[in-house]
Amino acid sequence: MKAKKILSVVVVTVFVIGTLYLLQRLVMPKYMDDVVEGNFIAEYYNEEKDHDVIFLGDCEVYENFSPLVLWEEYGINSYIRGSAQQLVSQSYYILEDTLRYETPDVVVFSVLAVPYNEAPRESYNRMTLDGMRWSLSKVNAIRDSMTEEESFLDYVFPLLRYHSRITELTADDFTYLFHRDLVSHNGYYMRVDSLPAENVPEGRPLGDYTIDAAQMEYLDKIRTLCEEKGIQLVLVKAPSLYPYWYDEWDAQITEYAEEHDLLYVNLLAQADEAGLDFQTDTYDGGLHLNLSGAEKLSRYFGAILQDHCGLESRRGEEALEAAWQEKTVWYEEDKARQEAEIAAGE
Amino acid sequence: MSITSYSFLLFAGVLFILYYLIPRRFQWILLLIASYVFYCFSGVRYLGYILATTVFSYIVSMKIWDLKRRQDARLKLKKDEFSREEKKAYKASVKKKQKAWLVAALLFNFGILGIIKYGNFIVSNVGSLFGASGDDLFFHLALPLGISFYTFQTMGYLIDLYRGEYEPERNFFKFALFVSYFPQLIQGPISRFGSLSKDLYTGHAFDGRQVASGLQRMLYGYFKKMVIADRIITGLTTISGDPATYSGTFVLVGMIFYAIDLYMDFSGGIDIVIGLSQALGITLPENFKRPYFSKSLKDYWHRWHISLCNWFKDYLFYPISTSPAMLARAKKMKAAGHEGLSRRFTVYTATMVVWLSTGIWHGASWNFVVWGLLNGFFLLLSQELEPAYRRFYERFPRLEKNALWNAFRIVRTFLFVSLLCMFDYYDSVSTVIRSFIGMFSSFRLSVFWDGSLLAIGLTAADYWILLVSLILVFVVSWFQEKGRSVRSLIAARALPVRVIAWYGLFLIVILFGAYGIGYDATQFIYNQF
Numbered sequence: 090m091k092a093k094k095i096l097s098v099v100v101v102t103v104f105v106i107g108t109l110y111l112l113q114r115l116v117m118p119k120y121m122d123d124v125v126e127g128n129f130i131a132e133y134y135n136e137e138k139d140h141d142v143i144f145l146g147d148c149e150v151y152e153n154f155s156p157l158v159l160w161e162e163y164g165i166n167s168y169i170r171g172s173a174q175q176l177v178s179q180s181y182y183i184l185e186d187t188l189r190y191e192t193p194d195v196v197v198f199s200v201l202a203v204p205y206n207e208a209p210r211e212s213y214n215r216m217t218l219d220g221m222r223w224s225l226s227k228v229n230a231i232r233d234s235m236t237e238e239e240s241f242l243d244y245v246f247p248l249l250r251y252h253s254r255i256t257e258l259t260a261d262d263f264t265y266l267f268h269r270d271l272v273s274h275n276g277y278y279m280r281v282d283s284l285p286a287e288n289v290p291e292g293r294p295l296g297d298y299t300i301d302a303a304q305m306e307y308l309d310k311i312r313t314l315c316e317e318k319g320i321q322l323v324l325v326k327a328p329s330l331y332p333y334w335y336d337e338w339d340a341q342i343t344e345y346a347e348e349h350d351l352l353y354v355n356l357l358a359q360a361d362e363a364g365l366d367f368q369t370d371t372y373d374g375g376l377h378l379n380l381s382g383a384e385k386l387s388r389y390f391g392a393i394l395q396d397h398c399g400l401e402s403r404r405g406e407e408a409l410e411a412a413w414q415e416k417t418v419w420y421e422e423d424k425a426r427q428e429a430e431i432a433a434g435e
Numbered sequence: 436m437s438i439t440s441y442s443f444l445l446f447a448g449v450l451f452i453l454y455y456l457i458p459r460r461f462q463w464i465l466l467l468i469a470s471y472v473f474y475c476f477s478g479v480r481y482l483g484y485i486l487a488t489t490v491f492s493y494i495v496s497m498k499i500w501d502l503k504r505r506q507d508a509r510l511k512l513k514k515d516e517f518s519r520e521e522k523k524a525y526k527a528s529v530k531k532k533q534k535a536w537l538v539a540a541l542l543f544n545f546g547i548l549g550i551i552k553y554g555n556f557i558v559s560n561v562g563s564l565f566g567a568s569g570d571d572l573f574f575h576l577a578l579p580l581g582i583s584f585y586t587f588q589t590m591g592y593l594i595d596l597y598r599g600e601y602e603p604e605r606n607f608f609k610f611a612l613f614v615s616y617f618p619q620l621i622q623g624p625i626s627r628f629g630s631l632s633k634d635l636y637t638g639h640a641f642d643g644r645q646v647a648s649g650l651q652r653m654l655y656g657y658f659k660k661m662v663i664a665d666r667i668i669t670g671l672t673t674i675s676g677d678p679a680t681y682s683g684t685f686v687l688v689g690m691i692f693y694a695i696d697l698y699m700d701f702s703g704g705i706d707i708v709i710g711l712s713q714a715l716g717i718t719l720p721e722n723f724k725r726p727y728f729s730k731s732l733k734d735y736w737h738r739w740h741i742s743l744c745n746w747f748k749d750y751l752f753y754p755i756s757t758s759p760a761m762l763a764r765a766k767k768m769k770a771a772g773h774e775g776l777s778r779r780f781t782v783y784t785a786t787m788v789v790w791l792s793t794g795i796w797h798g799a800s801w802n803f804v805v806w807g808l809l810n811g812f813f814l815l816l817s818q819e820l821e822p823a824y825r826r827f828y829e830r831f832p833r834l835e836k837n838a839l840w841n842a843f844r845i846v847r848t849f850l851f852v853s854l855l856c857m858f859d860y861y862d863s864v865s866t867v868i869r870s871f872i873g874m875f876s877s878f879r880l881s882v883f884w885d886g887s888l889l890a891i892g893l894t895a896a897d898y899w900i901l902l903v904s905l906i907l908v909f910v911v912s913w914f915q916e917k918g919r920s921v922r923s924l925i926a927a928r929a930l931p932v933r934v935i936a937w938y939g940l941f942l943i944v945i946l947f948g949a950y951g952i953g954y955d956a957t958q959f960i961y962n963q964f
Contacts, residue, residue: 101934108938112946211952238952242441248945255946256896 111266113248116255119265120216125272126151126173130183130220132273133170137412138191141400142167144276145184145311146199147175149327152377154197156275157420158387160413163395164402169276172220174213177202177307182230184311186221188318195398196315197323200353203308204300204338209234218244274420279380281427286367286375292333300341312349321398324353328360328386330367330375352397356386363389380424436476438621438707439661439950446473447711454715459638466612466635466715473617474580481579484551488544489614492589495540496603496610499533499596537597541590548586551578556799581620583796587746589614592628594750601629609636616717618708622701624722624742631719639716644926649714651922654940655911656706661948663904664700667692669892669949671860678866681891683877686857686870688888693860694853695905698727701740725912726852730844732813735852743796747789756785787811797859802867806858813851900947 120127129151142165144150151171159165170183184196214234221227231244243250254262272278315322324346326334334357346353356363363386367375370382378386394400403409436443450469454462474485506529510522517525592613596603604610612635613628674681674689681689702723712719722741729735736744755761761781768777787808794807834840854871861867882888889895911921925936 097930101930104934105938108942112942116946240441240951243951250951252946252948252951256894256900 109248112255113246113251114266115258115262116251117219117247118215118251118254119261119269121261121265121270121272122259124173124216126278127216128220128269128272129172129276129278130170130217131269132220132271133168133187133276134222136168136275137408139166139409140168140191140193141165141403142195142197142394143184143187143193144169144171144197144199145175145180146171146327147202148173148278148377149199149201149329150197150325151273151276151278152280153327153329153383153386154390155277155279155380155383155387157277157413157416158384159391159394160404161417162388163391163400164404165391165394165400166403166409166413167275169273171199171276172213172217174207174210175202175217176207176209176234177304177311178233179217179230181307181310181314182226182233183217183221184314185226186224188314189224189226192318193320194400195321195323195394196311197325197394198308198311200308200324200326200342201329201332201334203304203342204298204335205332206301206304209236211236211239214239215250219247271419274416274423277383279383279420279423279427280372280377281380281424282372282431283369283379283381284372284374285369286330286371289330289375290333292335295335295337298335298337298341300338305345308345312351322351323394323398324351325390326353326355326357327378328356328363328365328382329377330357330371332376352393354390354393356390359389436473438704439657439665442476446476451714454639455641459640462638463609463612463636466616467608470612470615470617470620474615474620477580484547484579484582485585485615487547488586488589489611491543492540492593492614493607493610495536495593496596497605498536499593500603500605502529502533502536503599505529533597537593540593544586544590548582551582553795553799581622584619584623584625585614587743587796588619588625591625591746591750595628604628604632612636618711619719621708622704623740624705624708624720625746626720626742631717634717642716645716646714648922648926649710649712651925651937652710652713653707654710654937654944656703656708656710657944657948658904658940659699659703659706659908661703661944661950663901663908664696664703665949666893666897666947667696667699667901669897670888671696673891675860675862678861678870682870682873684874684879684882685887685891686874687878688882688891689860690853690857690874691850694727694849694856697856697859698723699908725916727849728845728912728916729848729852730841731848732810732817732851735848736810736814743793747793751792752785752789755788756781761785783815786815790814801864802858802861805864806855809855809858904943904947 118127126148142159144154144167148171151169154167154169156165156167156169159167170187171180175183180198180202187193214231214236218227218231218234221230231241235241240249312322314320324342326339326342334355339355343353343355345351360367365378365382365385370378370385372379395402436446446469450465454465457465471482474482506526510517510525595601604613609632613632616626616631616635619626671689671692674685674692678686705722709719709721720742724738724741726735726739729738761784765777765780768774768780790807790811791804792807793810794803794805797803797806828835857867857871858864861870888898893901914921914924925933928936
């Protein structure tokens with residue numbers, strides 16, 4: 090009798106947890122059709138974690154640097170841990186999270202988000218944070234980024250957040266119930282289309298150009314963490330024409346870099362040297378680079394990394410070669426698919 | 436802290452665990468602490484109001500009791516010395532003193548309620564009489580949580596005490612718990628001391644069945660509130676927010692939606708409150724008995740917000756209708772040969788005062804005044820028509836048991852009640868009148884199928900969810916109306932059936948509840964009354 094009771098409790102518990110788990114997986118956004126950026130953070134965990142360079146930041150890293158080029162040209166094994174509108178605090182916690190798995194030689198941090206200090210938005214928070222694996226870093230990232238309307242519990246049980254999607258389910262929600270297709274190339278978001286940069290607006294004058302102390306504090310935490318782990322920190326400003334990058338901000342970042350003996354590369358100022366042509370190398374009028382631009386920039390930046398950070402080529406390492414071989418195939422396939430789509434559209 | 440929020444569930448969960456972990460004699464103390472913590476969540480600045488009511492009412496209750504105690508002692512002492520007349524005169528003088536204390540308490544507590552809740556309304560209306568207008572006329576006082584509920588409950592207690600119905604609670608903290616018991620603060624019900632105190636102050640051992648039943652009732656309440664009320668409110672807000680655009684058929688839709696919303700919101704909240712109390716071993720009075728199954732307006736008011744209606748009946752209707760002044764006036768009328776008028780005078784006057792008060796209790800606006808008076812008027816009208824109804828049923832005796840006829844009466848009453856609710860739904864009396872006329876003058880049946888209903892913020896999926904949910908509530912209510920408890924029916928089934936039933940309802944709330952980001956965290960409509 091007692092055994093029957095215990096069995097009933099076990100069966101009911103398994104049934105309840107099982108159905109809740111399934112429903113949660115079902116209603117969570119899959120980010121496969123559009124806004125694929127929602128998958129970037131999670132894709133990292135499927136990687137072999139032995140990277141020389143980790144890029145951190147928002148769209149200014151995941152749309153402007155191609156790890157494949159860095160590998161092919163310089164033998165640098167890199168990964169981009171970036172997602173849409175990734176806040177500085179989130180970059181810090183993602184770095185913390187990354188260091189649980191590996192210790193790269195170099196961390197490249199995109200500084201755009203430092204002065205921009207965008208207010209957290211729930212949709213972006215979810216794209217960044219849902220993909221993180223549970224750890225203290227994720228807990229802190231959530232606590233630091235949550236908007237007033239958000240609740241921590243919604244992150245613990247995403248079913249509570251996404252429950253209303255139950256009436257909007259598509260075939261994708263069933264297809265990708267237990268897996269996702271790869272959408273990035275080591276965190277790089279490939280776009281082969283092109284839209285020339287025309288009429289890029291000038292930045293409007295600001296009342297105060299001082300970078301928020303709280304933002305600088307997170308930058309400092311990133312630096313400290315890298316120092317503790319013996320990682321070289323490189324600060325970059327990507328060559329995106331917009332959002333506008335003010336000289337006053339640049340001066341403050343430069344000063345910070347000098348103060349802490351960090352390499353700061355303003356790639357916006359070196360766009361010509363990198364060979365970028367904003368008539369052909371951007372897909373959205375100068376906000377982000379397309380594949381052609383990202384490859385040019387990666388070639389240029391790879392040389393800087395090699396020179397300043399003393400990174401040695403790892404070409405020839407069998408396991409890495411094999412992994413990159415596979416990645417190259419997917420890279421070329423994605424490129425060909427996009428080109429075919431553009432051709433079909435024309 | 437909304438009772439549909441995660442924080443409330445956490446709060447209730449922690450309280451529940453502690454409640455059954457601590458020795459039973461301390462449970463009431465935990466409830467008192469929890470009630471004040473809950474109150475503080477609505478704003479620490481409001482604490483003064485409930486404390487003022489508690490302290491002053493406690494003092495008055497002690498004074499009333501002390502006078503009675505002294506009276507009894509003196510009468511016992513002077514048993515042989517007092518003549519009958521002296522005894523009567525002495526009792527009358529004591530009663531007078533008790534009454535003075537009671538009146539002081541009534542003035543104090545209703546005074547607080549009046550100033551906070553009706554200050555703006557009175558000042559703005561008086562001001563407009565003298566041509567004044569503007570924001571400077573208004574009090575800027577926010578309404579403390581549940582002020583109408585705890586004020587009415589406390590005043591009921593003092594009146595009962597004055598009437599000698601029971602002994603007062605001498606322990607101040609226990610009395611404070613009676614005033615502030617947190618589940619009731621949200622939207623009632625308004626309990627009586629006699630029935631609630633025993634449950635509040637006695638310790639309760641963990642009773643699995645009671646707890647399960649309470650949790651099930653809470654779940655059903657969440658279903659009504661979150662799946663139905665909070666979903667339908669989107670459409671309602673669109674219609675009432677723009678009466679010029681949403682006229683004609685939309686008025687009818689809004690009218691019916693509002694009646695559904697009001698019931699699901701209020702009764703859902705009451706289910707949560709009663710269920711939570713039940714899980715803690717405390718029985719609260721029922722506040723609803725399937726009001727939309729009513730066959731007449733009178734029947735409806737016996738089923739809707741029962742604790743408030745009973746309060747008005749016991750503490751306002753009877754005192755007015757049986758007051759010496761009213762009876763003397765009625766007697767005079769009778770002597771003057773107006774027997775019919777004399778018979779009606781006391782009842783009619785008391786009825787209209789009660790309904791005016793009920794209207795004002797619901798809100799400080801002319802809408803509620805008109806709503807209350809209309810309810811009173813139609814109740815009296817149906818009372819006047821009673822003989823005609825009787826004759827009608829004598830002529831058609833089988834009709835009273837005819838299902839179709841009764842269904843017609845139910846629908847008629849529902850529509851009539853919904854119509855009266857328009858005074859609550861729209862923001863002014865003139866808008867109600869305009870919308871009501873427009874409902875007939877620009878009625879368009881095609882609204883129901885030409886997609887117009889999808890333009891009020893509700894999707895096709897929302898309508899399906901509402902339809903299925905309402906059918907579920909209807910079926911449950913039908914069983915209850917037949918005197919059967921759905922919870923008991925389910926409890927009698929095998930484990931898989933029970934699990935599927937309750938877990939199914941839980942999943943419905945989780946999946947189809949209108950909560951979280953993307954939905955407005957709507958307060959309970961009755962929260963601020």
